[in-house]
Amino acid sequence: MDYIAQLAxxxxxxxxxxxxxxxxVVLGIDNLIFISILTNRLPEAQRPRAxxxxxxxxxxxxxxxxxxxxxxxxxTAPVFTAFGNAFSWRDMILIAGGLFLVWKATTExxxxxxxxxGEKSGPVTASGFAMxxxxxxxxxxxxxxxxxxxxxxxxxxxxIMVVAVVVSVVLMMFAAKPLAEFIQGNPTVxxxxxxxxxxxxMVLIADGFGAHVPKGYIYAAMxxxxxxxxxxxxxxxxRTRSREAAETPD
Numbered sequence: 675m676d677y678i679a680q681l682a683x684x685x686x687x688x689x690x691x692x693x694x695x696x697x698x699v700v701l702g703i704d705n706l707i708f709i710s711i712l713t714n715r716l717p718e719a720q721r722p723r724a725x726x727x728x729x730x731x732x733x734x735x736x737x738x739x740x741x742x743x744x745x746x747x748x749x750t751a752p753v754f755t756a757f758g759n760a761f762s763w764r765d766m767i768l769i770a771g772g773l774f775l776v777w778k779a780t781t782e783x784x785x786x787x788x789x790x791x792g793e794k795s796g797p798v799t800a801s802g803f804a805m806x807x808x809x810x811x812x813x814x815x816x817x818x819x820x821x822x823x824x825x826x827x828x829x830x831x832x833x834i835m836v837v838a839v840v841v842s843v844v845l846m847m848f849a850a851k852p853l854a855e856f857i858q859g860n861p862t863v864x865x866x867x868x869x870x871x872x873x874x875x876m877v878l879i880a881d882g883f884g885a886h887v888p889k890g891y892i893y894a895a896m897x898x899x900x901x902x903x904x905x906x907x908x909x910x911x912x913r914t915r916s917r918e919a920a921e922t923p924d
Contacts, residue, residue, distance in 0.1 A: 678833060690834050698821055698842035700893060704874050705732060705817040706846050707867045708775070710854040711782060712806050720803055725850045728810035733843040735811075735818040740835055749819075764819065765882040771816030772878030778809065779871040786864060816878065866903050870896055 706729075713724040749767075752760035821839065857863050873895070877887050 687831065687834060690831070691837055694834060694838035695841050698838050699845055700889075702732075702817070702821070702842050702846050704870070705814065706850060706853060707857075708778075708813050708817075708871060709810055709850065710857050711864065711867060711871075712810055714854055714858045716803060716806060721854065722851065724803065724806055724810070725854065726847070727807055728814065729843060729847050729850055731807075731811050732814045732818060732846070733840065735814050736821055736839045736843065737836070739818055739822045740832065740839065759884050761882075765884070767816060767819055767882075768878045769882035771813060772875045772880075772882060774809075774812060775816075775871055775875030775878065779868045779875060783865065783868050783872075786861070786868070820878075860907065862906070863903060866899060869899070 709725060709728040713721045713728070716724055749763040752762055753766075754761055821842075822835075857867060873892065877892060880887055
């Protein structure tokens, strides 16, 4: 208890909590976009439950990984060497997760461009729901690993990590429904989000092979793309209002 009291009285600890929450929220955006896109494929009645299961699993995974923090740190130790590069368990998880993300984003892009191909398989069944949850859990593991390693790099204090992770996931829960509805109502945003996921997948693969890409560059590109798409949406709304005004009789 004295340890917790000392952290609570430390301005540096509060600054670390605030900084880590911001970082965890930024890292969680990728996870949330993926969950939103996958759950929007389900019947509307199943979407809230699927989002809640996915985000709850993300929280449970992050807390479980925090409880195994020393094991997680050990996952960065080299396991084998190939092509002149040393690979750890973390690298292999990132590569596998990146490949899955690239495959899934490409599949979703194909479905959006050629929806009739997906409709031939019929309505989503209970097995389809389980498949969506399984895919969410797989990517939760990859994003959780990235999240926990970021937390370890920011602070040595476990309580600070726990608070930051819990707060960021709770914020994800509140943002999940509005984000999913926004993505569902704007098809061009879906394609943009899938492009983000493709880029994130490639970055995970590159990171697994030892080519680290600063996350600031990634999120700057995403923010710029989102700004351009926002301007396009405003322009479309302006054109729609102009058309409606021209069609309205005096």
